[in-house]
Amino acid sequence: MFRYLISAVLAFVPLTLLAQAPVPTVPAPLPTAIVGAIVPSAVPVASIAEVKKTLREPNTVLLDVRTPEEYATGHLPGSANLDFRSPDLAARLQKLDRNKNYVLYCASGNRSNKTAVLMQEKGFLYVVNAGAYKDLKDEVK
Numbered sequence: 001m002f003r004y005l006i007s008a009v010l011a012f013v014p015l016t017l018l019a020q021a022p023v024p025t026v027p028a029p030l031p032t033a034i035v036g037a038i039v040p041s042a043v044p045v046a047s048i049a050e051v052k053k054t055l056r057e058p059n060t061v062l063l064d065v066r067t068p069e070e071y072a073t074g075h076l077p078g079s080a081n082l083d084f085r086s087p088d089l090a091a092r093l094q095k096l097d098r099n100k101n102y103v104l105y106c107a108s109g110n111r112s113n114k115t116a117v118l119m120q121e122k123g124f125l126y127v128v129n130a131g132a133y134k135d136l137k138d139e140v141k
Contacts, residue, residue, distance in 0.1 A: 041117045042113055042117070043113050043116035043117055043120065043127060043128075043129040044129065045109050045113075045129050045130070045131035045132075046128045046129060046130060046131070048135070048136070048139045048140070050128065051103060051128060051130045051136070051139075051140060052139070052140060054101055054103050054128050055103055055140065057101055059099070059100045059101055060100065060101040060102070060103060061080065061096075061100050061101065061102050061103070062076060062078050062079040062080070062103050062105075063079060063080055063081075063082045063102055063103065063104050063105075063115075064076065064079040064080070064081050064082070064105060064106070064133070065082050065083065065084040065104055065105070065106045065111045065112050065115045066081070066083070066084070066106050066107055066111065066133070067083050067085060068081055068083060070107060074133070074137065075133070076105065076133070076136060076137065076140050077141065079105075082115070084106065084111040084112075084114065084115050085111075089115075089118075090118075093118065093119060093122055094122075096119075096124070098122070098123050098124050098125060099125060100126075101126045101127075101128070102116075102119065102124060102126065102127045102128065103128045103130050104116055104119075104127065104128065104129055104130060105129075105130040105131060105132065105133055105136055106132070106133065107132060107133055107134075108131075108132050109129065109131035109132050112129045112130065112131065113129050116128075116129045
């Protein structure tokens with residue numbers, strides 16, 4: 001009987017030692033971006049003062065990204081029309097000089113923001129979102 005008691009104790013001793021051993025800790029993972037997550041991009045609307053300052057700089061191009069019909073109803077002096085909704089927008093962007101300054105506007109600032117984001121993704125160095133035509137037409141001459 002004594003022999004069974006000793007063998008039972010010897011069998012449980014290693015288990016109790018293992019239970020008391022510290023568990024190695026694994027460092028918490030660093031926060032990472034979720035692959036495939038949609039991250040909204042934006043080029044904020046610049047102030048009127050910044051728009052005017054940029055337009056005075058050399059090598060600056062003013063682009064109206066509304067439709068040709070909207071452009072025909074009124075546009076800023078010296079602006080060129082680059083229709084955001086045009087199926088050949090990407091091809092037209094490829095033809096632009098990436099080293100020039102671009103000031104973009106549309107009806108509300110939404111299309112000019114989207115165009116500015118596209119241009120930055122394509123390597124344009126300096127793009128300003130001037131926002132809405134209605135806010136600019138009396139300020140920018």
